[in-house]
Amino acid sequence: xxxxxxxxxxxxxxxxxxxxxxxxxxxxxxxxxxxxxxxxxxxxxxxxxxxxxxxxxxxxxxxxxxxxxxxxxxxxxxxxxxxxxxxxxxxxxxxxxxxxxxxxxxxxxxxxxxxxxxxxxxxxxxxxxxxxxxxxxxxxxxxxxxxxxxxxxxxxxxxxxxxxxxxxxxxxxxxxxxxxxxxxxxxxxxxxxxxxxxxxxxxxxxxxxxxxxxxxxxxxxxxxxxxxxxxxxxxxxxxxxxxxxxxxxxxxxxxxxxxxxxxxxxxxxxxxxxxxxxxxxxxxxxxxxxxxxxxxxxxxxxxxxxxxxxxxxxxxxxxxx
Amino acid sequence: xxxxxxxxxxxxxxxxxxxxxxxxxxxxxxxxxxxxxxxxxxxxxxxxxxxxxxxxxxxxxxxxxxxxxxxxxxxxxxxxxxxxxxxxxxxxxxxxxxxxxxxxxxxxxxxxxxxxxxxxxxxxxxxxxxxxxxxxxxxxxxxxxxxxxxxxxxxxxxxxxxxxxxxxxxxxxxxxxxxxxxxxxxxxxxxxxxxxxxxxxxxxxxxxxxxxxxxxxxxxxxxxxxxxxxxxxxxxxxxxxxxxxxxxxxxxxxxxxxxxxxxxxxxxxxxxxxxxxxxxxxxxxxxxxxxxxxxxxxxxxxxxxxxxxxxxxxxxxxxxx
Numbered sequence: 001x002x003x004x005x006x007x008x009x010x011x012x013x014x015x016x017x018x019x020x021x022x023x024x025x026x027x028x029x030x031x032x033x034x035x036x037x038x039x040x041x042x043x044x045x046x047x048x049x050x051x052x053x054x055x056x057x058x059x060x061x062x063x064x065x066x067x068x069x070x071x072x073x074x075x076x077x078x079x080x081x082x083x084x085x086x087x088x089x090x091x092x093x094x095x096x097x098x099x100x101x102x103x104x105x106x107x108x109x110x111x112x113x114x115x116x117x118x119x120x121x122x123x124x125x126x127x128x129x130x131x132x133x134x135x136x137x138x139x140x141x142x143x144x145x146x147x148x149x150x151x152x153x154x155x156x157x158x159x160x161x162x163x164x165x166x167x168x169x170x171x172x173x174x175x176x177x178x179x180x181x182x183x184x185x186x187x188x189x190x191x192x193x194x195x196x197x198x199x200x201x202x203x204x205x206x207x208x209x210x211x212x213x214x215x216x217x218x219x220x221x222x223x224x225x226x227x228x229x230x231x232x233x234x235x236x237x238x239x240x241x242x243x244x245x246x247x248x249x250x251x252x253x254x255x256x257x258x259x260x261x262x263x264x265x266x267x268x269x270x271x272x273x274x275x276x277x278x279x280x281x282x283x284x285x286x287x288x289x290x291x292x293x294x295x296x297x298x299x300x301x302x303x304x305x306x307x308x309x310x311x312x313x314x315x316x317x318x319x320x321x
Numbered sequence: 322x323x324x325x326x327x328x329x330x331x332x333x334x335x336x337x338x339x340x341x342x343x344x345x346x347x348x349x350x351x352x353x354x355x356x357x358x359x360x361x362x363x364x365x366x367x368x369x370x371x372x373x374x375x376x377x378x379x380x381x382x383x384x385x386x387x388x389x390x391x392x393x394x395x396x397x398x399x400x401x402x403x404x405x406x407x408x409x410x411x412x413x414x415x416x417x418x419x420x421x422x423x424x425x426x427x428x429x430x431x432x433x434x435x436x437x438x439x440x441x442x443x444x445x446x447x448x449x450x451x452x453x454x455x456x457x458x459x460x461x462x463x464x465x466x467x468x469x470x471x472x473x474x475x476x477x478x479x480x481x482x483x484x485x486x487x488x489x490x491x492x493x494x495x496x497x498x499x500x501x502x503x504x505x506x507x508x509x510x511x512x513x514x515x516x517x518x519x520x521x522x523x524x525x526x527x528x529x530x531x532x533x534x535x536x537x538x539x540x541x542x543x544x545x546x547x548x549x550x551x552x553x554x555x556x557x558x559x560x561x562x563x564x565x566x567x568x569x570x571x572x573x574x575x576x577x578x579x580x581x582x583x584x585x586x587x588x589x590x591x592x593x594x595x596x597x598x599x600x601x602x603x604x605x606x607x608x609x610x611x612x613x614x615x616x617x618x619x620x621x622x623x624x625x626x627x628x629x630x631x632x633x634x635x636x637x638x639x640x641x642x
Contacts, residue, residue: 272626
């Protein structure tokens, strides 16, 4: 198993710099007051396709051989990786096929299609996703780009924390959510290389705590029946990812669903930016653990902003007039 | 009637520069593709209190005499001006009283209160708003800061377009919505001084078209029973504002309610930022008038981002699963 290092993140950054957005870092005095911490938010919800996933997908596509490029790329995805891979492929004149479960939101399918990806619909089971993907691979000899358990994807995701630390110095802590671990592993590579004294703390929904349990026991557990509003974090941690996480991550915290919704609402209301629920998980951990974060300079990566506007989780706290 | 000029905008900018945010300018390739124009968005939804109103309120408060500061400021407002004045006053150690109609959203009252403003509740009629405000003035000799029909407020709002044109050059058109006309008048002062060949085009809901009718006829009409989702644009144009608008604005366009919601949704979904309905009105005009804007370099001021997340106007376009 080949594990990426920080030098691979640096190479990825050179490779993808001209196609990615250098996303802005926002601060919010109301949230600083609320948390008693000094928070910096790296806004990957403003990345192309609306999520950090475009970094890793671009880094993977740009390293294909000419022959591989002609045959195309494929993946299965119900979320941001599918759209990210479709756009990264299109920009490199590479055909892409995205296997999408039939119950995926229409908006996700539209995004994939708009970015030039071919959609193949499958049943919403992991088995049918993998079987359908295998058909594409068999027929077209396409290269499968896994959403996170992939050397080049991890190196690409690491460019986000690299940009972040190059812009904001002396962070005490850098936080990301953890699902498959692509962003977390890449972030840990960059942080520990650039600023070894900065802690890397991941946050995960209590209802999808495979990364937390795996990290505590040092054994990779699969995600079993996760039920969380943070639908980008349902996946199990990848093997390559776990090797890096075990070695370089300082802690993983779990948070309640209620805290996730509260944190998401605070960011929407106070910062006037749209983030998806998964992006709110680190702020939820800050809210649940004031004593740990108070007085600290904390960098949080806001991972993405894609969600269905018709199904928002905000309920009125007051009688509506 | 004393009418502000660009020199007053310049003085305002020097005065308030250290307390306002220099808001970012965003672009969006998906919206450029959709409109066939080259759009630049000045994000005043990221201004303090979440709206451009903080500029004018600050400029007004900072010019009070010491005696006036001790007596305090007052206004009536169901919207962003109340919160903006409360914060501007607080930052200058000035007491503030905001007269708020009893049916104003709780979130607006919370904002005013959080920024240190004293709230006086009144009935939701213009008469009771003015009567209640008069009580404050009589009792405390407070200075009334009108939300838009005010020399210093207009000069303060003009700093937004000044920043915009200093950052983005060669704009063919600058657009704002128009309600009372504070932002529009200030914008026209700056644009015509900095870049005389740039057109200033305002946009207004068809269902609240007093500015449009006044502009076309050269006579100031009041707003009669306006019914629009763009609740920041219900007010009638002010007299000082109208003098500037008549002279310096190139056109006012009206748009349908449906276009406003479409435009708002596009900005939410494609740019991942939160704007209030009033802010979407200029993009709605671009969408309704493709032939006029195609191929043009267009600057749009996104005026604010304060709205009730529980009452969003987005209806599903698809059967929800």
